[in-house]
Structures are given as structure tokens and as C-alpha cells.
Amino acid sequence: MRGSGRRYGAIAAAAVAVFSTGAAAPPPTVPPGPPGAFHAPAKAPAGSPVKAPVAASAKAPVADPAKTPVAVGYGGAVASVDADASAAGIEVLRRGGNAVDAAVAVAAALGVTEPYSAGIGGGGYLVHYDARSRTVHTVDGRETAPASADAGLLTENGAPLPFAEAMTSGRGVGTPGTPATWATALDAWGSKPLGELLAPAERLAREGFTVDATYRAQTAANEARFRDFPASAALFLPGGRLPEVGSVVRNPDLARTYATLGERGVGALYRGPIARDIVRTVRTPPVRAGADRVVRSGDLTERDLAAYRTVRRAPTETAYRGLRVLSMAPSSSGGTTVGEALNILESTDLSVASESRYLHRLIEASRIAFADRGRWVGDPAFERVPVRGLLSQRYADSRACLIRDDAVLRSPLAPGDPRDPVPCGTAGAAVPTAYEGENTTHLTVADRWGNVVAYTLTIESTGGSGITVPGRGFLLNNELTDFSFVPANPAVHDPNLPGPGKRPRSSISPTIVLDRHGLPVVALGSPGGATIVTTVLQTLTGFLDRELPLVDAIAAPRASQRNQADTELEPGLWNSPVRARLEALGHTFRQNPEIGAATAIQRLPGGRWLAAAETVRRGGGSAMVVRPGR
Numbered sequence: 285m286r287g288s289g290r291r292y293g294a295i296a297a298a299a300v301a302v303f304s305t306g307a308a309a310p311p312p313t314v315p316p317g318p319p320g321a322f323h324a325p326a327k328a329p330a331g332s333p334v335k336a337p338v339a340a341s342a343k344a345p346v347a348d349p350a351k352t353p354v355a356v357g358y359g360g361a362v363a364s365v366d367a368d369a370s371a372a373g374i375e376v377l378r379r380g381g382n383a384v385d386a387a388v389a390v391a392a393a394l395g396v397t398e399p400y401s402a403g404i405g406g407g408g409y410l411v412h413y414d415a416r417s418r419t420v421h422t423v424d425g426r427e428t429a430p431a432s433a434d435a436g437l438l439t440e441n442g443a444p445l446p447f448a449e450a451m452t453s454g455r456g457v458g459t460p461g462t463p464a465t466w467a468t469a470l471d472a473w474g475s476k477p478l479g480e481l482l483a484p485a486e487r488l489a490r491e492g493f494t495v496d497a498t499y500r501a502q503t504a505a506n507e508a509r510f511r512d513f514p515a516s517a518a519l520f521l522p523g524g525r526l527p528e529v530g531s532v533v534r535n536p537d538l539a540r541t542y543a544t545l546g547e548r549g550v551g552a553l554y555r556g557p558i559a560r561d562i563v564r565t566v567r568t569p570p571v572r573a574g575a576d577r578v579v580r581s582g583d584l585t586e587r588d589l590a591a592y593r594t595v596r597r598a599p600t601e602t603a604y605r606g607l608r609v610l611s612m613a614p615s616s617s618g619g620t621t622v623g624e625a626l627n628i629l630e631s632t633d634l635s636v637a638s639e640s641r642y643l644h645r646l647i648e649a650s651r652i653a654f655a656d657r658g659r660w661v662g663d664p665a666f667e668r669v670p671v672r673g674l675l676s677q678r679y680a681d682s683r684a685c686l687i688r689d690d691a692v693l694r695s696p697l698a699p700g701d702p703r704d705p706v707p708c709g710t711a712g713a714a715v716p717t718a719y720e721g722e723n724t725t726h727l728t729v730a731d732r733w734g735n736v737v738a739y740t741l742t743i744e745s746t747g748g749s750g751i752t753v754p755g756r757g758f759l760l761n762n763e764l765t766d767f768s769f770v771p772a773n774p775a776v777h778d779p780n781l782p783g784p785g786k787r788p789r790s791s792i793s794p795t796i797v798l799d800r801h802g803l804p805v806v807a808l809g810s811p812g813g814a815t816i817v818t819t820v821l822q823t824l825t826g827f828l829d830r831e832l833p834l835v836d837a838i839a840a841p842r843a844s845q846r847n848q849a850d851t852e853l854e855p856g857l858w859n860s861p862v863r864a865r866l867e868a869l870g871h872t873f874r875q876n877p878e879i880g881a882a883t884a885i886q887r888l889p890g891g892r893w894l895a896a897a898e899t900v901r902r903g904g905g906s907a908m909v910v911r912p913g914r
Contacts, residue, residue, distance in 0.1 A: 348367075348496050348497070348498075348903045348904050350367050351367050351897075351903070351904045351905060351906040352906065352907055352908075353835055353838075353839075353896060353897045353898060353899045353904055353905055353906075353907055354835045354894070354895070354896050354897075354907050355894070355895045355907040355908050355909045355912065356888070356892060356893070356894045356895075356909060356912065356913070356914075357892060357893065357909030357910065357911050357912040357913045358732070358891055358892055358893075358909070358910065358911045358913050359377060359378070359731075359732045359909065359910030359911040360374075360377040360383070360386070360729070360730055360731040360732050360893065360909065360910045361729070361730050361885050361893035361894070361895035361907070361908065361909045361910070362374055362377070362386060362390060362727070362728070362729050362895060362906075362907070362908050362909075363727065363728045363729075363883035363884060363885055363895040363896060363897045363905060363906070363907045363908075364390050364394065364725070364726075364727040364728075364883055364897070364905065364906055365394070365398060365401075365725055365726075365881055365883065365897065365898070365902055365903075365905045365906065366393070366394060366397045366398055366905075366906055367906040367908075368393055368396075368397050368488055368493050369390045369391075369393035369394045369397060369398070369727070369906070370390065370906040370907070370908045371393075371484075371906075371908065372389045372390055372392070372393040372484035372485060372488070373386035373387070373389050373390040373393075373727070373729055373908075374386075374908045374909075374910055375389070375484055376389045376476065376480075376481060376484070377729075377731055377732070377910050378910055379476075380475075380476075381475060381476045381481070381731075382473070382474065382475050382731045382733065382735050383412070383729045383730055383731040383735040383736055383737045384412060384469045384470060384472075384473045384474045384475075384735070384737055385470070385474050385475055385476045385481055386729045386731065386737075387410070387469070387727060387729045387737040387739050388466045388469065388470060388474070388478070388481045388482075389481045389482070389484055389485065390727045390729065390739075391408075391462070391466070391727060391739060391741055392466075392481065392482050392484070392485035392486075392542065393484055393485040393488055394725050394727070394741070395462075395485065395538070395758065396485050396488045396489045396493060396535060396538060397488065397493050397499070398725050399520075399535075399758065399759055400502045400503075400506065400723065400743070400746050400747045400748070400759070401723045401724055401725040401742065401743065401746070401811065402462070402724070402725045402741045402742060402743060403462065403743055403748075403758045403759060404460060404462050404463050404541070404545075404553060404758050405460050405462075405562075405743055405748065405753065405758045405759050405760040405761055406427065406460055406461070406462050406741060406742050406743035406744070406748065406761040406763065407425045407426050407427040407458070407460060407461030407462055407465070407741065407742065407761065407763060408425050408426075408461065408462060408465060408724075408739065408740050408741030408742055408792065409422065409423065409424060409425060409426065409612045409616055409618075409739070409740055409790070409792045409794055410422065410423040410425065410465055410469055410737060410738075410739040410794065411599060411610065411611065411612060411737070411738045411739070411794040411795070411796055411807075412469065412472075412473055412735070412736070412737050413734075413735060413736040413737075413796050413798075413804055413807070414473065414735060415733050415734030415735045415736075416733075418798075418801075418802035418803070419802075420599045420610040420796055420798070421472070421473075421596065421599070422596070422597050422598070422599050422612055422613065423465050423468050423469055423472075423594050423595070423596060423597075424461075424594060424595040424596075424597050424612070424613075424615060424616070424787070425461035425462060425464060425465030425468070425594045425741075426458075426461055426615050426616070426763070426787040426788070426790060427458030427459055427460060427461050427761055427763040427764070427787070427788070428458055428459045428461070428588070428592060428785050428786065428787055429458055429459075429764055429767075429782050429783065429784065429785060429786050429787075429788070430459070430582070430583045430584050430585065430588050430784070430785075431585070431587065431588055431591070431784045431785055432583045432585075432784065433583070433764075433782045433783060433784050433785075433786065434782065434783065434784070435781045435782055435783065436782075437455065437764065437767070437782035438450050438455065438456075438764070438765065438767060438769040438782060439769060439770060443770075444769035444770050445580075445769060447765065447769075449578050449580065450580075450762070450764075450765050450769070451744075451745050451749065451750075451762045451765055452509055452577065452579060452749060452750045452751070452762070453569065453579055453580040453581075453582065453749065453762075454565070454566040454567060454568075454569050454579075454580060454581045454582025454583075454584070454749075454751070455580045455581070455582050455764070456582070456744075456749055456761075456762035456763070456764045456765045457566045457582050457584060457749055457751075457760045457761060457762065457763075457764065458584075458761060458763040458764045458788070459584065459588050459589055459592045460553070460562075460592075460760075460761065461592065461594060462741055463545060463550035463553045463554070464550060464554070464592055464593070464594045465594055465741075466478065466550060467549065467550045467551075467594075468594040468596065469737075472596070473735070477546075478545065478546055478549065478550070479546030479547060480546075482542045482543075482545060482546045483546070485542055486539050486542040486543055486546070487539075489534065489535040489536070489538040489539035489542065489757070490534065490535075490536060490539035491534065492532040492533055492534035493532065493533060494530060494531070494532055495527045495528065495529055495530065495531050495532070495533055496529060496903055497529055497903060498902050498903035499527070499533075500526060500527060500528070500529050502746055502747070503520055503521070503526055503527060504526055505746060505747070506520070506746065506747040506750060507521065507526060509577075509747060509750035510747070510750060511572065511575075512571055512572050512575040512577045512579070512750075513569070513570060513571060513572065513750060513751050513752060514570060514572055514754075515570060515751075515752040515753070515754040515755075516750060516751065516752040516759070517572070519535060519537070519752055519757065520752075535757045536757070537755055537756055537757030538756070538757030538758055539757070540757070541558065541756050541757055541758065544558065553589075554589045554590055554592055555586070555589070555590050558753075558756060559586050559589045559590070560586060561753050561754065561755065561756055562584070562589065562753055562756075562760070563584055563585060563586050563589065565751060565753045565754065565760065566581070566582040566583075566584040566760065567581050567582060567583070567584065568581060569581060569751055570751070570754055588785075591785075597612075597613045598613060599611060599612065599613060599619065600612065600613045600619030600620055600623050600671065600675060601623075601675070602619075602622075602623035602626050602627060602675055603677075604626045604627070604630060604824075604828070605630075605828055605829070606800060607797050607798065607799060607800075607805060607828070608797065608798040608799075608800075608802075609622070609623060609626060609795060609797050609824070610795065610796050610797070610798065611623065611793055611794065611795040611796075612792060612793060612794055613664075613671060614661050614662065614663065614664045614667075614669045614671065614789070615662070615663045615664065615787035615788070615789060615790060616789070616790040616791065616792045616793070617657045617661040617789055617790065617791055617817070618790065618791055618792050618793025618794070618795075618816060618817055618820070619793065619795075620657065620660075620661055620669075620671055620674045620675060621653045621654065621656075621657045621661070621791070621793075621817045622653075622793050622795065622817055622820050622821050622824070623674070623675045624652075624653040624656060624674050624675060624679075624680055624683075625646075625649040625650050625652070625653040625817075625821050626649075626821070626824070626825075627675065627676075627677050627679075627680030627681075627684075628648075628649040628652060628653065628680045628683055628684045628687070629645060629646070629649050629825065630677070630680070631681070631684060632645050634646075634825055634829035634830065635829050635830065635831065639862050640862050640865040640866055640869075641689065642825075642829075642830070643843055643857075643862060643866060644689070644692075644866060644869060644871070645687065646821065646822060646825060646843065647843055647845040647851050647866075647871065648686075648687045648692070648693055648845075649684075649687070649821075650817070650818050650821060650844070650845045650846065651693055651695055651697055651845045651846075651847050652683045652684075652686060652687075652693070652697060652700075653817075654717055654814075654817070654845070654846045654847035655695075655696070655697040655698060655699045655700075655714065655715070655847045656674060656683070656699045656700060656702065657717075658699065658715035658717055658772060658847065659699035659711070659712070659715050659776060659777075659779070660674060660699065660702065660779065661674075661779060661780075661789055662779025662780045662789050663779075663783075663786045663787040663788075663789070665785075665786070665787070666779075666783055666786050667779040669779070670702045670703050673702025673703055673705075674702045676702065676705075678705055679700065679702045679705045681705075681707075682700060682705035682706060682707045682708070682709065683700050683708075685707050685708045686708055690869070691869070691870060692869055692870035692871050694849075695714075695845075695847045695848050695849055696714035696715065696717075696847050696848070696849075697714055697847055698710035698711070698712065698713060698714045699711055699712065699714070699715065712775070712776050713773050713775045713776050714773065714776075714847075715772045715773050715776050715778070715847075717772075717814060717846045717847045717848055723742065723743075723744070723745060723746040723747075723811055723812075723813070724740060724741070724742035724744075724792065724811030724812065724813070724816070725740070725741060725742070725811050725881075726738070726739070726740045726741075726794065726808075726809035726810050726811055726881070726882065726883050727739050727740075727741075727883060728807050728808060728809065728883045728884055728885045728895070729885070730804075730807070730885045730887070730893045730895075732891075732910070734803075734804070734887075736796055736804050736807045736885065737807075738794035738795060738796055738807040738808060738809045739794060739809070740792040740793070740794045740809045740810075740811065740816070742761070742763070742792070742811070743759055743760070743761040743762070743763070744761050744762045744763045744765060744766060745762050745765070747759065748760055748761045748762050749761060749762040763788055764782065764788060765788075766780075766788035766789060766790060767780055767781060767782045767786075767788040767789075768780045768781050791812075791813060791814045791815075791816045791817050792809070792816055793809060793810070793816050793817055793820040794807075794808075794809040795807065795808055795809060795820055795824070797824070797828070803887065804887045805886070805887060806824075806827060806828075806834065806884055806885070806886045806887075807884060807885050808820060808823055808824070808838075808882055808883065808884035808885075809882065809883065809884075810823070810880040810881060810882040810883075811880060811881050812879060812880040812881070814844075814846050815842075815844045815846070815852070815876075815879045815880055816880065817846070818842065818843070818844040818845065818846065818879070818880075819842060819844070819879060819880030819882055820882070822840070822842055822843070823837050823838055823840075823882055823884070824837075826840050834884055834886050834894060834896040835896040835897075835899065838882045838883075838884060838896055838897065838898060838899075839898065839899045839900070840856075841853070841854045841855070841856025841857045841860070842854050842857070842879040842880065843857055844876065844879050849872065850872045850873055850874040851871060851872070851873050851874075852873070852874055852875070852876040852879060853873045853874070853875055853876065854875075854876060854877070854878065854879055855875065855877065858873065858875045878901050878902070880901070881898050881901045881902040881905065882897070882898065883895075883896070883897045883898075883905055883907075884896050884897075892913065892914075893909060895907035895908060895909060
């Protein structure tokens, strides 16, 4: 373990200095700008603990004015992408609920207002910090393949299905894990009954929420798919039209479904009428008469639903700069991939590196970690995943020696072997990174007792499968498309092929950082498919190493390298001088207009919390606290 963690004190001091006005929601240091707008550090005033940003373009789009991306105060905090969802969590905290209670309430509300990203038809991963024991625990609520699935699940005649056809089908639907995740977390750490926690979301579904520009844009992107499924069209295209910004959308079917779960428990989704409706929808997708879309059936059964179980897993843990970084173990690749990249970066003092050297090192560390992920990480019930080796400093050092300051690695890069590290060595052929849908949603919660939850939930692609369960008000996931359709490289064992009851590999990376006393420093996560890993990595290094205030670390323009030929850049980096300096080294880039949408919470001195979310991405996020204060 290198580093002393001494910079954390400066980070906390900076947060106090910036957010000491006592306002309920102080403005972010980084002003709103286009997604990933670049804000080069300007010279700070003498004695200033933070760097002053350069103003954004006057032509930049602005976030939803109803949302505030930063809040500081007491009694607990919530950060999510949606103001109604954050308010649901604050309501629970004010009524004496704890962080797990509030997380369930926020997640349920997101199933109403962010139905294309999350909901009870999907799954996710929850990381929980228990303040009393100062320990971190996790719940793997990933969807599972049907018991009948084999390695050819997503092929026909030996060839992989077109992604769009696999996505919009029963074939891509896995057994949902979200309701079971709620039950597992509440049984272990909750304090309130499920019905009470679902009440805000049930009310929101029944009374309606106001459509914003992001919701309308996501509906428009799915309009053709939704029109081919009558239940989806009726719910998301009321009156046969796209909903207008400012209009109110209601979901009485989902309100009734939530009421049923609140009264009977989440088992009502896994057995009985709701389960039968899910199975019928998957096995006989309800396609509009006359539609010419190819919609394959799936093989999900009532037995698959009844057999579903979450898994309580030990978190991954990485020592970084004297801090403990804890995250999600496989079946997610998030914890091992972020952790390996951090270990690779440990030997570089990123706090004094130039912007180009910082990004060069970040890109190369991510490239290497993704090369190893592709070869070694899958569902541990089916694969021998060398988690300890992937997270060892010895292995990271053996891989870090590949990085040079005057040259660029080329992708696809071959993996190493964490079981037998050889300096600068490789272990077989390269494994290209497969496509993952780039939607999902993340929420972060803290309570008055110091408990913290980082929870990422998903239905995979924006809009999931596009198929709504008739009469139940929720979309089904397409998570099984996160499996490799065929081996990524036929010459190398692929740990992510489908199998009976298998969980597809995920990139979800809910992360909690603890100090040497076992107290939380920061908790965070992001949506974005495989870009989740790079978003969390860049946000962590921006906050811990570059000493950016948390909201600035979230707002900073992002780069994402996932062992692919080109590194993706947001517009803020694409249009900045740093791009030319990196290209001169040999980097190649392509533009991605928006990468991720993080939320985070920071513990401040005196029992206060700072909640932070996006300033612009996905319309901006919503940070709230129970009781605003200095």
C-alpha cells in the first residue's frame, strides 16, 4: 500500500470552504455547460483551497431548473438523477428510516420516473456501509438466465443474433432481481416495512409526475419499439403521441403492482399472478398485429422466477492512497476492474501530474484493467475468478510496467495472468470488449446514524426490452444481452458465455471509500454500461488525487478507454488542447456526447453530509439533505 491518505483532509477542508453558506443547495463550482464541458483550472486566488473554473459557453444547454446538484446538511442525504426520487428518500429519512430504507424508496420512485433505466423488471447491485460495525456488505441482485439456457442462447444457426433483435425480444429477458434485492437489504439492515417504503412511489405512479426533456428524448428514441407493443404504447405514448415536456404522466398499473408488493411482500412478483404474467409476456411477446418486427420468444418459466435468489457477497477491497476502496465483486466486474486500475495508478502522483499526463495514465490503466476483465471475470458460480490476484499490488505492478510516458499501448491488449504475475507479461490472445447497453441509474444515500448505501439498478438498454408486462406497468429487462453472444475470441476461454441460471457479467461499480478509522469518505456510482468503470475511476481520482470538490469531479469531462482501438472523449475534452497533446503521444479518439451520470455523497465534519450529482448530464441530478446547514 503506497500513499498516506493525507490529501483527504485537504479535500474535506475544501468542501467546507466551498459549501459553508448554510444554503439548502449551494451552487456547484463548475457551472452548467454541455455534457462533459471542459473547465480548465484557472489560477486560484491566494489562499484558496480549490481551483477556480473557467466559465462555460453561453450557448450551453442548462439542466432542469427544478434540480439542484449539490446539497449540504444534517440528518442524512440523497443523490439521484431525479428530484421526485430524491424527495422520496428524504421523506423516509425524515420519518426515521435509515439509509437502506431510503434507498429502497428512491429506487421504487425511479421505477416510476426513470422507467427506461430501472424498475422491478430489472436488477442491480447494492453496497451498504454499516456505521455500527464499520463494515461494508453487498447484495448481488443481478438477473439470471433461464434454467434451459446454454452457450447458444443468443445465436441462431451458430451465428450471433443481431443485437437489436436480441434486445427487443423475450430471448434477452433475465429473471428480475430488483424486488429480491430490496427484500434482502431490508431483512439485513432495514427498519421499516416494505409497504411504507413503497408508498411514495405508489403515490407518484398514481398521481403522476411531470415530463422533462430527458424523459421525452428517451421516449422518442424508443418510439418505434414501443408502438409495436400495445401495453408499452398505451403507457409511454398516451393518446398515441410522444408526451410533451411539462405534461403529467401517470402509471396506475404500476401503482397497483407496488400496492400488491407492499401488502404481500416481493414474493408476489416471483410466485402467483404477477409471475405468471411475466412468464406469459416473455414466452409469447404481445406484439401489435401487423407489426413487421422480428420478436423472438424467451424460455423463462415460473420455476425460474420461484428459484431466484440474491447473493450476499464480500465486497472487493483495494488500498489506495492510505484509504480503503470497497466495491462490488463478481458477477460484476466493477470492483475488480476499478480496483486493478487504481492499483496500477498508485505509483504515479496524479496530484501534480499535468492534465495530459494524468489522462494518459488514466487511459492506459483502464485499457490494461479491461484487458484482464475480459479474460478472467464472469459469474463465480460458473467461473474460477481470481479476485485476489486481480486486486493484488504485485499483479498491478507487473501490468503497470507496460505503461510508458512517451508511447501508447494498442488495443485489443492481451491479458496478463494474475495467478502467476510476470513483469510486463501476457497470457494468451487479446479479448475484445463486447458492447454493453449504456443505460442504468445510480443512487447514493446516507442517514443520521452514518450508514451509507451506493446502489446501481438497471434494465440494461434504454427502455430495456421495450416490452411492458400488460396490466402491471413495468418494462422487462434485456440483461441477457450482457452475455457474450459468442466467444469474444475463439482462441481464448470466455467467462461470460450464457449458461443455466448464470448471471451475465456487469460493469456496475457502486463504491464506498473508507478512511483508516473505518469511516466513510465518499460513496459513488454511475450508469453507463462498460463506461461505468471508467466514470467511477475518473471521478475517484479527480476527487482523491486532483482534489476537486465532489461536484466538480463528477462534472469534469470524461475519457473512457475499454481495451478498444479508440478512446471515447466527451466534447469538453474533444474540443480542448489536451486532446492534441494526447494525440501527439499516439492516442486515437472518437467522440461520445455523454458518458455516465454519477451521483455521490461525501461525509463532512460535524455530522454533515454533502450530496452531489450531475450538473448537466441526463438533465442534471438531484441532491437533497434532510436538514440544510453549514
